[in-house]
Structures are given as structure tokens and as C-alpha cells.
Amino acid sequence: MSENPFQPSPAEASFVAIGDSFTEGLNDTEGLNDTEGLNDTEGLNDTGGSGAAGNPGVAGDLGAAGGPGAASAAGLVTGVPGGGYRGWADRLAGLLAAEYPGLRYANLAVRGKLLRQIVADQVPAAAAMAPGLVSIAGGGNDILRPGADPDTLAGLLDAGVARLQAAGSRVLMFTGFDPVGFPVLRLLRGRIAAYNMHLRAIADARDCYLVDLWSMRFLRDTSAWSPDRIHLSAESHRRVALRAAAVLGMPVTGARAGAGGTDAGTVPIGPGAASPGAASPGAASPGAASPGAVSGTSRAAWLAARREDARWAKEYLAPWISRRLHGTSSGDGLSAKRPVLEVVTPPVVT
Numbered sequence: 001m002s003e004n005p006f007q008p009s010p011a012e013a014s015f016v017a018i019g020d021s022f023t024e025g026l027n028d029t030e031g032l033n034d035t036e037g038l039n040d041t042e043g044l045n046d047t048g049g050s051g052a053a054g055n056p057g058v059a060g061d062l063g064a065a066g067g068p069g070a071a072s073a074a075g076l077v078t079g080v081p082g083g084g085y086r087g088w089a090d091r092l093a094g095l096l097a098a099e100y101p102g103l104r105y106a107n108l109a110v111r112g113k114l115l116r117q118i119v120a121d122q123v124p125a126a127a128a129m130a131p132g133l134v135s136i137a138g139g140g141n142d143i144l145r146p147g148a149d150p151d152t153l154a155g156l157l158d159a160g161v162a163r164l165q166a167a168g169s170r171v172l173m174f175t176g177f178d179p180v181g182f183p184v185l186r187l188l189r190g191r192i193a194a195y196n197m198h199l200r201a202i203a204d205a206r207d208c209y210l211v212d213l214w215s216m217r218f219l220r221d222t223s224a225w226s227p228d229r230i231h232l233s234a235e236s237h238r239r240v241a242l243r244a245a246a247v248l249g250m251p252v253t254g255a256r257a258g259a260g261g262t263d264a265g266t267v268p269i270g271p272g273a274a275s276p277g278a279a280s281p282g283a284a285s286p287g288a289a290s291p292g293a294v295s296g297t298s299r300a301a302w303l304a305a306r307r308e309d310a311r312w313a314k315e316y317l318a319p320w321i322s323r324r325l326h327g328t329s330s331g332d333g334l335s336a337k338r339p340v341l342e343v344v345t346p347p348v349v350t
Helices: 090-098 117-128 150-166 185-206 234-249 258-263 297-324
Strands: 016-019 105-106 133-137 170-174 209-211 340-341
Touching: 016 090, 090 258, 105 258, 117 133, 117 150, 117 234, 133 150, 150 170, 150 258, 150 297, 170 185, 185 209, 209 234
Parallel strands: 016 105, 016 133, 133 170, 170 209
Antiparallel strands: 105 340
């Protein structure tokens, strides 16, 4: 992993984000209701709670589960001129622009994309722009599919990283988060961990920047996520952007880091959040097969959590399964929200 800070010359001051829902910014609507997406500076310093959850009826693929995905980086909001959801990539672009005035930014991520699609379509487009920095996050949508092979996915990602570096770009990568506190998704924990090991090896071998989402313990709690349990909340997007900025060598302490401070990856979100590393009552713990398995939680709370699990399965899991059976994706027909490099004005400090 690279230890050299990202300090671009004026000619190199450009950033392209590629991937799926994780990079698209799906569900992060904080500060975007009245102005123009990335250039909105209202409400961006709010660190309370979990932020806006977005529209539950516009859930993307369950792709951010195993690893970062395309929808998080892109982000779309109805009625926002030229905008979309303001995800971590948009926030990171704002931080970079504040440090390097005139920085240009493009976001090519589209929700629901598989890694092979990202490498085949988005990587060449990003390489053609020859930006100073490219973030690549993908594989989560693949991990969810039966028979997904972390070794094969790692080979695809490695080829994509090589293509980007051949174009002269520095590369920022992301591991998958730890789903230990989430029903269903935690069954994929071993596969995600194996993929993460490959990602770390690629980052080491190719001198890439790496944001380790697995170590960001607050992401293990449901308060860090939108109701679909797949896409990050606004506050989580903010913290991921800060972690990415720190990995790039930028200062993120003090007021800029907000409530998270230098521990933006470990401090729980919201007044009722669990302690770092703990699963909340709403997300069944690994042994939560019966009321007796939930230590310290009343039967009523256990039943409420199971009802929430059932609601989640009906509203989000069932439609996802239906899309898989019909060979469709939530990203079908969608295009990148910021397909060309444009100057970030004014700079937005997350």
C-alpha cells in the first residue's frame, strides 16, 4: 500500500471515481434537496445521527454488501439539476478541491454493475481521461451471487488497476466491510474476507492507496446504513470520505472530522448506536436464532428486531431475488451522473 501522499501538480489535479452503488452515492441525499448536487454547501457539516436515508423505494442492487460497489459512488436524486446523491466520492472530491483549487472531478459509477462490467466499460473511460487519481471499488454485486470466486474477481480487479496505472494515474482502492452484524449478509463473511486479502495484496504489489472498510467498526452497526442495509447513510459517506482523505495523506482532524474526530472509523453513529464492533439489536447477532440467544435483550426487543428483519426481506431482499431471476439490474438503463471531468466549484468541505 502506498505511503506517499497524493500531492498532484496543477496539471495532475483530477479525480475520477469508478465502481457501483458504493461509489455512486445511492441514498445519500444530505444537503441536496434545493441546490446542485456536488456544489451544494448547505447541511454538509451536520454530523448528528445517521443522515438522510434516501428513498427506500429506490434501492439498488445488494452490491455494496461484500465489497464496495457502484451505486455508492454515483448517487441520483430526483429534481436535483445535474446532481445525484452526494456520496463519499463527491465529498472526497470536495476535500481535494479545497486543498487543490481547480481540481477536476468525474464520477462514472453506476449502481448494480458487476466487476467485469466496471473493468470493461468504466476502466477504459477513466484511463482515457488520464487523471491524477482514480478510485476503483467493485466486486460486491459479484460476491452476492452463488459460486462467486474471490480469486477470479481479484484477477479482474488487478487487470483494471494495471490499466489505470499504465495511463499514469494513482489508484485508490477499498476493501469490503465486515457484515458480522447483518442477517443473511453475514453468511458471506468468509468470502468477503478472502476477497479483501486479495485486495490488500494488490494494493501492496502495485503501490495503491487502500481504504480498509473492514476495520471501520462503526460500519458493523445498522445505524451506519440506510433501511435497505446495503447503502451507506449520509454520515457514513462523510466518514468514508474522511478516511479516504486520510489515506491520501490529507489532514482530517479537528472541525473537518466533526464528531468522528481522528476515530471516524470506530465511533458509533447516533445516540443509540452500539459500541464499536457490536451488532445492534436490530441486526441479529450470529447466534440470534431464538430469543434466548440474545443476551441482555428483552423478548419484546428480539421480536421487534425479527419483524424488522422480515420487513427488510420483503421490501429489499425479495425484489433483489426477483431481479436475479429475471436477469435484470437496478442499474439497467442508467448512465454515469458526472461522465466528464469538470472543475469542482465551489470546493465542498465534507
